[in-house]
Amino acid sequence: xxxxxxxxxxxxxxxxxxxxxxxxxxxxxxxxxxxxxxxxxxxxxxxxxxxxxxxxxxxxxxxxxxxxxxxxxxxxxxxxxxxxxxxxxxxxxxxxxxxxxxxxxxxxxxxxxxxxxxxxxxxxxxxxxxxxxxxxxxxxxxxxxxxxxxxxxxxxxxxxxxxxxxxxxxxxxxxxxxxxxxxxxxxxxxxxxxxxxxxxxxxxxxxxxxxxxxxxxxxxxxxxxxxxxxxxxxxxxxxxxxxxxxxxxxxxxxxxxxxxxxxxxxxxxxxxxxxxxxxxxxxxxxxxxxxxxxxxxxxxxxxxxxxxxxxxxxxxxxxxxxxxxxxxxxxxxxxxxxxxxxxxxxxxxxxxxxxxxxxxxxxxxxxxxxxxxxxxxxxxxxxxxxxxxxxxxxxxxxxxxxxxxxxxxxxxxxxxxxxxxxxxxxxxxxxxxxxxxxxxxxxxxxxxxxxxxxxxxxxxxxxxxxxxxxxxxxxxxxxxxxxxxxxxxxxxxxxxxxxxxxxxxxxxxxxxxxxxxxxxxxxxxxxxxxxxxxxxxxxxxxxxxxxxxxxxxxxxxxxxxxxxxxxxxxxxxxxxxxxxxxxxxxxxxxxxxxxxxxxxxxxxxxxxxxxxxxxxxxxxxxxxxxxxxxxxxxxxxxxxxxxxxxxxxxxxxxxxxxxxxxxxxxxxxxxxxxxxxxxxxxxxxxxxxxxxxxxxxxxxxxxxxxxxxxx
Amino acid sequence: xxxxxxxxxxxxxxxxxxxxxxxxxxxxxxxxxxxxxxxxxxxxxxxxxxxxxxxxxxxxxxxxxxxxxxxxxxxxxxxxxxxxxxxxxxxxxxxxxxxxxxxxxxxxxxxxxxxxxxxxxxxx
Numbered sequence: 001x002x003x004x005x006x007x008x009x010x011x012x013x014x015x016x017x018x019x020x021x022x023x024x025x026x027x028x029x030x031x032x033x034x035x036x037x038x039x040x041x042x043x044x045x046x047x048x049x050x051x052x053x054x055x056x057x058x059x060x061x062x063x064x065x066x067x068x069x070x071x072x073x074x075x076x077x078x079x080x081x082x083x084x085x086x087x088x089x090x091x092x093x094x095x096x097x098x099x100x101x102x103x104x105x106x107x108x109x110x111x112x113x114x115x116x117x118x119x120x121x122x123x124x125x126x127x128x129x130x131x132x133x134x135x136x137x138x139x140x141x142x143x144x145x146x147x148x149x150x151x152x153x154x155x156x157x158x159x160x161x162x163x164x165x166x167x168x169x170x171x172x173x174x175x176x177x178x179x180x181x182x183x184x185x186x187x188x189x190x191x192x193x194x195x196x197x198x199x200x201x202x203x204x205x206x207x208x209x210x211x212x213x214x215x216x217x218x219x220x221x222x223x224x225x226x227x228x229x230x231x232x233x234x235x236x237x238x239x240x241x242x243x244x245x246x247x248x249x250x251x252x253x254x255x256x257x258x259x260x261x262x263x264x265x266x267x268x269x270x271x272x273x274x275x276x277x278x279x280x281x282x283x284x285x286x287x288x289x290x291x292x293x294x295x296x297x298x299x300x301x302x303x304x305x306x307x308x309x310x311x312x313x314x315x316x317x318x319x320x321x322x323x324x325x326x327x328x329x330x331x332x333x334x335x336x337x338x339x340x341x342x343x344x345x346x347x348x349x350x351x352x353x354x355x356x357x358x359x360x361x362x363x364x365x366x367x368x369x370x371x372x373x374x375x376x377x378x379x380x381x382x383x384x385x386x387x388x389x390x391x392x393x394x395x396x397x398x399x400x401x402x403x404x405x406x407x408x409x410x411x412x413x414x415x416x417x418x419x420x421x422x423x424x425x426x427x428x429x430x431x432x433x434x435x436x437x438x439x440x441x442x443x444x445x446x447x448x449x450x451x452x453x454x455x456x457x458x459x460x461x462x463x464x465x466x467x468x469x470x471x472x473x474x475x476x477x478x479x480x481x482x483x484x485x486x487x488x489x490x491x492x493x494x495x496x497x498x499x500x501x502x503x504x505x506x507x508x509x510x511x512x513x514x515x516x517x518x519x520x521x522x523x524x525x526x527x528x529x530x531x532x533x534x535x536x537x538x539x540x541x542x543x544x545x546x547x548x549x550x551x552x553x554x555x556x557x558x559x560x561x562x563x564x565x566x567x568x569x570x571x572x573x574x575x576x577x578x579x580x581x582x583x584x585x586x587x588x589x590x591x592x593x594x595x596x597x598x599x600x601x602x603x604x605x606x607x608x609x610x611x612x613x614x615x616x617x618x619x620x621x622x623x624x625x626x627x628x629x630x631x632x633x634x635x636x637x638x639x640x641x642x643x644x645x646x647x648x649x650x651x652x653x654x655x656x657x658x659x660x661x662x663x664x665x666x667x668x669x670x671x672x673x674x675x676x677x678x679x680x681x682x683x684x685x686x687x688x689x690x691x692x693x694x695x696x697x698x699x700x701x702x703x704x705x706x707x708x709x710x711x
Numbered sequence: 712x713x714x715x716x717x718x719x720x721x722x723x724x725x726x727x728x729x730x731x732x733x734x735x736x737x738x739x740x741x742x743x744x745x746x747x748x749x750x751x752x753x754x755x756x757x758x759x760x761x762x763x764x765x766x767x768x769x770x771x772x773x774x775x776x777x778x779x780x781x782x783x784x785x786x787x788x789x790x791x792x793x794x795x796x797x798x799x800x801x802x803x804x805x806x807x808x809x810x811x812x813x814x815x816x817x818x819x820x821x822x823x824x825x826x827x828x829x830x831x832x833x834x835x
Binding site: 181182186187188189191192195200202203204206209210211212213215217218220221222224 | 754757758760761764765768784785786787789790791793794795797798818820821822823824827
């Protein structure tokens, strides 16, 4: 049997991208000068995991690059090198390059070798400079076990533990489950890596090893008690076993010093046997650096000892393993089954309501109980699909930092409500519109520090992202305390482009509405950030596609606020069911403005626009659903039926129906997947009586009506 | 995997035996059993290794395991070898090593297996 590593690729990429996000977040939190060691550890772990994974899968470019990155991080981790702004920038750039490399490898595209090697060169130079300075220090004041790094912080050498550190040892109980080997983990590699931390004592337990004849060669029957002497962070130890998480029992405990190593003075010499020397892939000891000139060529990708497939838990802290990774398809299947159950339950309820007899009451009680349980089940399954919006928000700190730097603005980013949860599908689609809004805020909204100070505002502008639940919806606000929208300029621009007449006067809301028109931009110069006018209309369209809406409020000199309202999920919609003849249709509640009965006097017929009715001083076209869908209605007289005023794409329309039936949550079944696309229909659902109802897509209906009118 | 007896050419010269000589493969449980381990002793080949070892388990003569050609070895293979050596010891039979110091012994040492495998000391 050969292990087909390609099956782990998807997991590797997914984990690596997530890990890079975490690395980036940690880098942004890193204080220059006084970094939090835990953050540096986090960053180091990411680089280490990616290096191991990429070496395993043969992505040698990535492995080589991360090797250099890891070496630099190791210097930072050991305190051998201070965290400066330049180093922080270098690391952030490395994150970018790694992302690009991973994406290239993932899509089997060539890697931008020049960019990679430039940055790798920078990394190597930084490391080499630091080593040179250490070499100089060592030459001046030779200190065999301890060396002072350039910033005066003592740094332990790679393989000689500092005096006193022998007082601490780690004892590790490592009991692999049988499937550990088959999952691609190899204790030889793991223990080699552990030995690389500074030394290792190994005690194997073969009690459970069956006779040769009974052994399944794919299974592991061994277990170990390991001891790691010296001042090694627990994190580093756990990290070795990261990828075996879930495939072994692991206990790491701190133990008193072993008698043989109690004497710190000769700790290095009297290391217990069998002691394994530090791994050669570690950064060389300063003494070696003093003798050899620093190598500037990129280090070759060492076959990493951590090279194991299943790059799992790359960042999960110990004890943080209370979650499992489940594919979205599985959840969708579950969701689908629950949807079917809901329908069956509704059918039973209808049947139960009609049943009579001595058992009927008990049946109804049971059905009521079933309904409650069903609702809970449905909500639980829905929650599985929910993810906190922090998944999207997390990309902003970096973006804002970079933008502010490039535009010479000072910007403070405030994130609130990051834990607000919404459906994964919605979450994936809301990212780009939000990015655009935040860019706009920074580019157009926030003024330069001088302008702000002159206006009596603090030099640093604030961009605020807030998410919250409102009813069955989620609302995401992007606001800034910048100059607000310049109505005069918007109007001037709109007039210049012929979007409005020269003498047309517009209210505030209508003026703001102009920025959502395709091709509109007031930016004085087009930057690569914004100003090409391809933004806000796309933002609005994306939000609409998700069944949401976007609103804008602005105050001159005080800033502006965009509010996006989205449904929590795309799997369920709050709908109004309406009757047309014998058919039932569902109109999403979010598109409904109001429902009304028409008076014969309010109805007119306009040439070119068909039937219209008067609605709050405006004339809206009437869409007869029976005509659109070819259904025989109960009535064709407009004053006998009802009109549902619905809004889509910024336009309103009156949908003529026979009757309103009721409001209910319906589970959306894709029409595309089960049948095919139909204009004006966004999906279907199954009603309690088992019949199928189509869910109307109001913007699509309006477009369909336009086509009919034009034809 | 070819775990044939003495069939894989040994890579190191000067081992006191011209394993390179084109001698025909000997039966598994030969007069003095010998097994030349393949270059790749990993999980993927473990089932074959188990079969080869199984054929030699009851060999009353001393069995020589030649690890001189081994380039890669992992826990799965070492586990089988450990069971083999132990089981033979329990049966009262001897097992000895040749060419283990290059690749096999360091890996075994990492796992704390030198004792179980009855590997010769560092000097050899």
